[in-house]
Amino acid sequence: MLITNLPSPLKECLVEETVKIRRIDSLGKGYRSLYKKPIRECKINHLSRTSTTKIKVECPRCNKIRKVRFRDCFREKFSGLCGTCSRSYLGKSNAKNLTKMKFGKLTVLDSTEKRIDKKVIWKCLCDCGNFKEVISSNLLSGHTMSCGCLKKEKLEEYHRSKDHRISTDYTQEENEAYQEETNTFYNSKEWYNKRWEIIKRDKQCKLCGTTNKLVVHHIYGRKLYPEYAFDNEKLITLCKSCHQKYHNSNKEIVESSFLSWIRR
Numbered sequence: 001m002l003i004t005n006l007p008s009p010l011k012e013c014l015v016e017e018t019v020k021i022r023r024i025d026s027l028g029k030g031y032r033s034l035y036k037k038p039i040r041e042c043k044i045n046h047l048s049r050t051s052t053t054k055i056k057v058e059c060p061r062c063n064k065i066r067k068v069r070f071r072d073c074f075r076e077k078f079s080g081l082c083g084t085c086s087r088s089y090l091g092k093s094n095a096k097n098l099t100k101m102k103f104g105k106l107t108v109l110d111s112t113e114k115r116i117d118k119k120v121i122w123k124c125l126c127d128c129g130n131f132k133e134v135i136s137s138n139l140l141s142g143h144t145m146s147c148g149c150l151k152k153e154k155l156e157e158y159h160r161s162k163d164h165r166i167s168t169d170y171t172q173e174e175n176e177a178y179q180e181e182t183n184t185f186y187n188s189k190e191w192y193n194k195r196w197e198i199i200k201r202d203k204q205c206k207l208c209g210t211t212n213k214l215v216v217h218h219i220y221g222r223k224l225y226p227e228y229a230f231d232n233e234k235l236i237t238l239c240k241s242c243h244q245k246y247h248n249s250n251k252e253i254v255e256s257s258f259l260s261w262i263r264r
Contacts, residue, residue, distance in 0.1 A: 006045065010073045013080035015056040015065060017044055049074055061085045084115075098122055098136060104145025106134065178223060185222070185229070194230055202237035213240040 018041045054067040059082040098108045106124040114121040120136045126147040138144040198216045217238045220228045228234040
């Protein structure tokens, strides 16, 4: 049946008015082999509306040439645009609109034209005033909650609550000076010899009994009690795991609290 009126989107993006086709006929009953006739050209309007023959069309925006089935050109949603242009210009993406939504400290302002694996990248404003572009999957999953300031705040809070060497009772300059002095102390030859002396004396972790990854612990904190830094009675051998557990327990740096923590 001759098609007199082609859809207007198809007329605009059609590349060739003819298409090459071939017909496949069986040789007879009971035979599975097929006989292929030579390829011949056929006009587009001579094809059936339900034909699966692929024709060449050109995207009116990006000029990308692709092949589509002839029957798909008669659908109401057919516009001639390729998939990328259809999502970006016609808003046919299945992505959720995240505009004005808040994720942690980020407020979504608007979507950008950038895409990663067909996922939208959103422009966000952090509570601290910085702008950040985040992919939609990271926002929805909770992977990204700020421009990076939230991680810094959590690290500072961790050091204040867990690490006795950094205290809020001292200024930042005093803490930095103590850190430099700490590095010098633990890299000194005197501490190297004292450390091996205590490990040879105890031979194992005094808490769990392991002999792997041994460290020497100051029962009295070196920052508050520097006079006990090289006192053998105030030094004890622990493994790295038990040493970290003690410092994470928020115990006071005194002998009574350490001994009670070991006995529990």
